[in-house]
Amino acid sequence: MSVKFQGIIPPVSIIFNEQGKLDKKGMATVIDFLIDSGVDGLFFLGSGGEFTQMSVDERKEVASFATSYVNGRVPVLIGTGSTNTREVIDLSQHAAQAGADGVVIINPYYWPLTEENLFAHYSEIAASVPLPILLYNYPGLSGQDLNPDFVVKLVEAHDNIVGIKETVESIAHIRDMILTVKGKFPEFAVFSGFDDHLLPTLSLGGDGAISASVNIAPELGIGVYKAYKENRFEQALALHKRMALMPTMYKLDSPFVSVVKEAMKLRGIDISTYVLAPARPLGAEKIEELKKILVQAELLPKETEVEAL
Template identity: 60%
Template sequence: MMETGKQFYGIIPPVPTILFKEGKLDRKGMGNLIDYLIESNVNGLFFLGSGGEFSQMSAELRKEVAEFATSYVNGRVPVLIGTGTPGTNETIALSLHAKKVGADGVVIVNPYYFKLTEESIFQHYCEIAENVDLPILFYNYPELTGVDLSPELVLSLAERYPNIVGIKDTVVSVGHTREMITTVKSKFPDFMVFSGYDDHLLNNLALGGAGSIPLTSTFAPELSVGIYQAFKQGNYGKAIELHQKLASIIRVYKLDSPFMNVVKAAIHLKGVDISTECLAPVRSATNAQIEELKKILFETTEVKYGFNYSNKEDLND
């Protein structure tokens, strides 16, 4: 009997993997970030997503991160582990490992590199669902995978496998997420649709979605968490106010590509004691990028990011 009962909702940050320069896991820094996020009232944590640099990692490092994360969180919030790979067998192996170390669910991006047919993607997820006794969320990111998971495909898989429980829909078009919600949730009301892009959160909630898995929530959780809490309390004015700030702060993503280096720098500026090293080919943020980052953070939030906001001259320190 497949496990299906776990419910995920709200704001679930995709946690960056904190590493030393040589690519080894910085356990102390990772713990500092986990504690900070849990204390910020997030509703869960997602490890080894795109912002967690899974695509640059060996299977051994992915397993080490999964084991450390689930152990350190220790049941304080639900833990999701990203286990997607281009191959079905390796994805199953990583998913079974995630279950072994205590994850509450897995998030599986569709195979990348080859552009599979919809039938091949269907069979890929069928084989995973039949072999992995954990709640499964899809990760739809067509901008990087080259293939979109259609609402009809997701519905057909949810109809067949009760352990397929949700999706992170990282798509530019809010209409895609709307169709995902109306198509799948009309038949499975408990199916969880999360927005991947940060500024889609409010729209997601208004349509009946589950929340968001936004990378900005790793360094500005007060924005996404605040939107979610205000919406649930019916304080829509506050939700809109915070949404406008969130829509502005996502300018940090334009500072580099990929942008996990500036995100780690933002977390460090927030005052969380972490290493900001990244796995090659990603490089650490430059001084110029950090200066631009400081300006964006100063303009979009009243929270102090590791320097004195009362004096704009300090932005250049």
């Protein structure tokens, strides 16, 4: 497994036109913006990438276009999770054929699985896919936690399972994942999923973040990561305090995909903010609330707040 995944990897917002079709021009704008900002990789078709609202063919179209357009400038990860094992394998094999560097796989949602069935699910995928696999632990949405002892068993059995995205409320869970899994397999990568967990994750020995705010303010996540790595802890903490405000914006709507796109547009990225149903456009009142949060995080000038009132 040649690619080492680390640092700041945004779960990229997927841009659509008003007919709900992939907007390749808008997508290119976002990809170029993030690469120019200095991200360490790009993750397409995560939760913020609206994969749950897409058909298999639509997901394949995004994977093919994104991988081709990035063209090796940074590592590309493709989300291939699904409720059924066959579909995950199909999507993962397609990602490999498209030239992706790895896949990110959330555990099946809807049915809670026995540990035996969950192990068999990931094992079948790992045996069928030639790419590195990052597990995606988001129990708040999947309904089932991937605990550190279970992850160790998977990593012991499959050398292409190389990391995990931990979108969990408890920093103790991330600590235990680092101590238990990285303790045994030091190359295993542990990423935080929530913005405000990046600095604690790094301080515990983790590898970075795959968090939505990087679409909006890559300078914060990248800044925290670089400052920490260069022992500039005061600067890392100052940036962390701003980044820690970001999750408050996700409470404005559910799913929060429209919030992220509106925030990107407010920050000057020229994109369509169209979202796929059942997500809906953000209303005017919520956009004003969003502006206030961005001002508070020093991502918009204060006069924006005056205009908003």
